[in-house]
Amino acid sequence: MVKTTAVQWLVAAIALGVFFAAPWFLPHNMTQLVDVMVFILIALSWDMLGGQMGYNSFGNILFFGVGMYLLASIQVWAGGFTLAVYNAAEGGDLASFTVDTPTFVASLVVGLLVVAVLNFFLGLLVGSQLLKMRGHYFAIGTLGLGVAAGEFASTMDILGAGSGMNFVQPPRTLELAPLLYFIGLATVVVFFILLRWLYSTRFGFVMNAIRDNEDKAEAMGLPTAQVKAFAWAIAAFFAAIAGGIYGSSKNFIDPTEVAFSGTTIGVWMLLMTLIGGKGTIWGPIIGAVVFQLFKEFFWTFLFGWQRVALGLLIVIIVVFFPGGVMGGFDNLRRKLGIGKSTAEART
Amino acid sequence: MSDAEVMLSVSGVSKHFGGVIANENISLSVRKGEIVGLIGPNGSGKSTLFGSICGYHPIDKGSIKYRGRETKKMRTAEIARLGMVRTFQQTHVYDEMDCVRNMLISRPVRSSSVRSLLHRPNPDDLGRAEELLEFVGLASKRHLLAGSLSFGQQKLLEFAMALMNEPEVLLLDEPTAGINPTLINGLIDRLKQANERFGVTLFVIEHNMRVMMNLANEIHVLAAGRLIASGQPKDIQNDPRVIEAYLGGH
Numbered sequence: 200m201v202k203t204t205a206v207q208w209l210v211a212a213i214a215l216g217v218f219f220a221a222p223w224f225l226p227h228n229m230t231q232l233v234d235v236m237v238f239i240l241i242a243l244s245w246d247m248l249g250g251q252m253g254y255n256s257f258g259n260i261l262f263f264g265v266g267m268y269l270l271a272s273i274q275v276w277a278g279g280f281t282l283a284v285y286n287a288a289e290g291g292d293l294a295s296f297t298v299d300t301p302t303f304v305a306s307l308v309v310g311l312l313v314v315a316v317l318n319f320f321l322g323l324l325v326g327s328q329l330l331k332m333r334g335h336y337f338a339i340g341t342l343g344l345g346v347a348a349g350e351f352a353s354t355m356d357i358l359g360a361g362s363g364m365n366f367v368q369p370p371r372t373l374e375l376a377p378l379l380y381f382i383g384l385a386t387v388v389v390f391f392i393l394l395r396w397l398y399s400t401r402f403g404f405v406m407n408a409i410r411d412n413e414d415k416a417e418a419m420g421l422p423t424a425q426v427k428a429f430a431w432a433i434a435a436f437f438a439a440i441a442g443g444i445y446g447s448s449k450n451f452i453d454p455t456e457v458a459f460s461g462t463t464i465g466v467w468m469l470l471m472t473l474i475g476g477k478g479t480i481w482g483p484i485i486g487a488v489v490f491q492l493f494k495e496f497f498w499t500f501l502f503g504w505q506r507v508a509l510g511l512l513i514v515i516i517v518v519f520f521p522g523g524v525m526g527g528f529d530n531l532r533r534k535l536g537i538g539k540s541t542a543e544a545r546t
Numbered sequence: 547m548s549d550a551e552v553m554l555s556v557s558g559v560s561k562h563f564g565g566v567i568a569n570e571n572i573s574l575s576v577r578k579g580e581i582v583g584l585i586g587p588n589g590s591g592k593s594t595l596f597g598s599i600c601g602y603h604p605i606d607k608g609s610i611k612y613r614g615r616e617t618k619k620m621r622t623a624e625i626a627r628l629g630m631v632r633t634f635q636q637t638h639v640y641d642e643m644d645c646v647r648n649m650l651i652s653r654p655v656r657s658s659s660v661r662s663l664l665h666r667p668n669p670d671d672l673g674r675a676e677e678l679l680e681f682v683g684l685a686s687k688r689h690l691l692a693g694s695l696s697f698g699q700q701k702l703l704e705f706a707m708a709l710m711n712e713p714e715v716l717l718l719d720e721p722t723a724g725i726n727p728t729l730i731n732g733l734i735d736r737l738k739q740a741n742e743r744f745g746v747t748l749f750v751i752e753h754n755m756r757v758m759m760n761l762a763n764e765i766h767v768l769a770a771g772r773l774i775a776s777g778q779p780k781d782i783q784n785d786p787r788v789i790e791a792y793l794g795g796h
Contacts, residue, residue, distance in 0.1 A: 399666055400665055400666055401666075402664055404651045407640065407643060407651075408651050411643060412638050412640055412641070414634075414638060415634075415640065417623045418632055418634070418638070419623075419652055419655065420623050420624075420625075420631065421623060421651075422655070422657075423623065425660050426660060426663070429660050
């Protein structure tokens with residue numbers, strides 16, 4: 200047990216080192232690196248419900264999108280502009296809304312925290328209602344959330360309606376991508392440590408109990424409703440930060456194609472978790488990195504067919520590698536007869 | 547009749563599902579320290595009554611009191627936190643976790659606050675978990691996934707989990723169904739020990755009459771949703787209404 204933990208921390212330290220050094224090795228791929236951090240965050244966030252608690256949620260995209268719009272709005276407000284005026288401006292006029300570097304950085308960092316906290320409460324609110332449903336009903340119900348939010352944002356003039364919303368332009372002297380990357384990395388580290396601790400407490404045990412047999416958990420007096428809502432609130436906290444970073448990195452929010460995009464990020468967060476292995480803490484991280492590599496490969500070499508290739512990848516994973524990368528590790532370890540299986544390692 | 551405290555009191559409880567009368571005007575009580583049996587042919591409403599008592603569905607009429615406190619409006623988990631816990635006819639265990647973790651999750655819950663869950667399992671819980679797994683004879687299986695156990699072993703695990711929860715009243719829905727006949731004697735013994743050693747009041751649904759005669763101080767008989775007889779095991783065994791219900795036209 201002690202040994203396994205030591206090995207895990209060693210792996211974590213190496214991974215952290217690699218992630219920390221990555222911007223120096225791939226200076227021309229900063230946007231893609233920022234995406235990796237965003238993907239890790241939303242995959243870990245999705246796994247809290249889908250993997251650890253057995254609730255397949257398509258709803259995390261709600262917090263992702265709300266986080267994005269909220270951060271953009273906070274930054275507009277922090278720059279001293281009026282949201283309606285800002286969003287009514289067109290094309291070249293946007294260039295007149297400039298802010299200095301300290302304001303921009305402060306509004307980004309503090310804004311992300313505020314956005315996260317607000318989404319935590321949104322998660323509690325939505326979760327306490329939606330999580331009364333189970334199984335397929337829950338999945339379909341959450342699917343509606345993202346769609347509804349996208350349509351709603353498309354009608355809100357103050358948010359730029361259907362034509363979307365620009366983030367406040369970063370000052371010319373500021374390198375935004377590395378900043379976003381390291382904010383993302385710091386958030387990943389915090390989320391990882393939080394989850395490792397959470398999954399070792401009785402709270403984590405109850406999440407697993409809900410996954411395995413919710414009726415039994417209730418019959419034994421466990422506060423399942425509270426645990427479900429809080430778990431979703433924590434997931435929402437980090438999904439919102441991911442959304443804020445992603446929007447800031449893309450610099451533009453389209454209500455249905457970027458913020459509440461059920462067919463891209465909404466599905467990808469699930470796909471990444473499956474690739475890595477759901478219900479594990481390393482699975483979503485590995486899955487996010489592997490997914491980004493595949494995605495970039497497909498978009499570069501199979502352009503025009505990239506979505507077909509991605510679709511095939513989904514089918515192959517679900518059929519041949521239902522346990523993902525972590526499941527593969529498990530099988531290998533069992534064949535070699537070393538270490539513990541993931542199921543035991545969770546103990 | 548003993549004068550011990552009435553733990554559970556069911557009075558005038560009716561439950562209909564559409565036109566089907568599952569329970570009709572049922573009254574009975576369970577006193578502290580007793581082992582009370584509930585028997586009746588298939589479909590006579592035994593499990594429905596357990597469901598009503600434990601808050602699985604609202605009842606149409608009547609009152610259910612746990613230690614004098616009305617529970618008919620409470621939810622299952624709230625009732626369990628008061629100290630009344632049930633097991634299921636079909637096994638309900640946490641399949642993807644090993645036996646020890648199944649046990650650790652089952653430690654007593656007295657509060658619904660999330661903060662009370664934010665700590666790691668303590669060593670005392672682990673000790674008690676191992677002790678109870680030993681008690682039901684699953685010590686050697688403790689690191690196997692609960693889902694990989696046989697049906698009978700899952701029943702034993704569920705019994706151990708229920709004891710881990712330290713209930714005052716434990717409702718057991720057919721504890722010996724699916725268990726190897728040679729193990730049944732051992733199980734009866736353990737049920738009695740749970741009652742004597744741990745002071746758990748038992749309310750048991752059971753089809754196996756031999757088990758019931760060995761175990762219960764008092765037996766209630768249901769047929770077609772109605773309570774047709776209550777009394778000592780030896781009286782019940784010879785009651786013409788009971789014989790009629792089991793062997794006759796129902």
